[in-house]
Amino acid sequence: DAMVIQNPRYQVTQFGKPVTLSCSQTLNHNVMYWYQQKSSQAPKLLFHYYDKDFNNEADTPDNFQSRRPNTSFCFLDIRSPGLGDAAMYLCATSRAGLATDTQYFGPGTRLTVL
Amino acid sequence: GQNIDQPTEMTATEGAIVQINCTYQTSGFNGLFWYQQHAGEAPTFLSYNVLDGLEEKGRFSSFLSRSKGYSYLLLKELQMKDSASYLCAVRDSNYQLIWGAGTKLIIKP
Numbered sequence: 253d254a255m256v257i258q259n260p261r262y263q264v265t266q267f268g269k270p271v272t273l274s275c276s277q278t279l280n281h282n283v284m285y286w287y288q289q290k291s292s293q294a295p296k297l298l299f300h301y302y303d304k305d306f307n308n309e310a311d312t313p314d315n316f317q318s319r320r321p322n323t324s325f326c327f328l329d330i331r332s333p334g335l336g337d338a339a340m341y342l343c344a345t346s347r348a349g350l351a352t353d354t355q356y357f358g359p360g361t362r363l364t365v366l
Numbered sequence: 367g368q369n370i371d372q373p374t375e376m377t378a379t380e381g382a383i384v385q386i387n388c389t390y391q392t393s394g395f396n397g398l399f400w401y402q403q404h405a406g407e408a409p410t411f412l413s414y415n416v417l418d419g420l421e422e423k424g425r426f427s428s429f430l431s432r433s434k435g436y437s438y439l440l441l442k443e444l445q446m447k448d449s450a451s452y453l454c455a456v457r458d459s460n461y462q463l464i465w466g467a468g469t470k471l472i473i474k475p
Contacts (some may be wrong), residue, residue: 294465342408357408
């Protein structure tokens, strides 16, 4: 089945210790998104890739970086995690150009910062 | 500013019908989405409306009125597994998705 996969599902890191979250997709979608979602809040878009073009949201902290080495994979790097970065990180994909351009989500990675 | 409003929490009874409302104020409009999100899981796509009217999909229906900036999600024959948060999201004129905080739906036997 075509899908969006995120690894790991749960990640525990220490304050200030870099962490990388990964996302892969078999949907052959050209757009990939990273969201941060805290409990009972709306998902917050961090950045997205339209093909190879990187689009950073204005209020995304510099502490968050992303890489998309190919169409299928996208990584989220948190260089120095703080306690406030504990959240669910969601990867989503879409096929731009379709009328609906619906975003499909992976299962998420729950990040704990100690 | 851009804003999506949904009730924070609703309670309904198994087998009943519930309507979850969403009002929006955005810079332009290019479609409205409803997603279901179970606790600790990712959102899953439920419905998409871009024209006024009702879209029906099994037990779930979604309605849109663009002139009123208003949508609702109607869930019929409620089941316990429908206990989840329901997120409304609007795509604006820049094709950005503006998300509501979600409505937590509690189903009681």
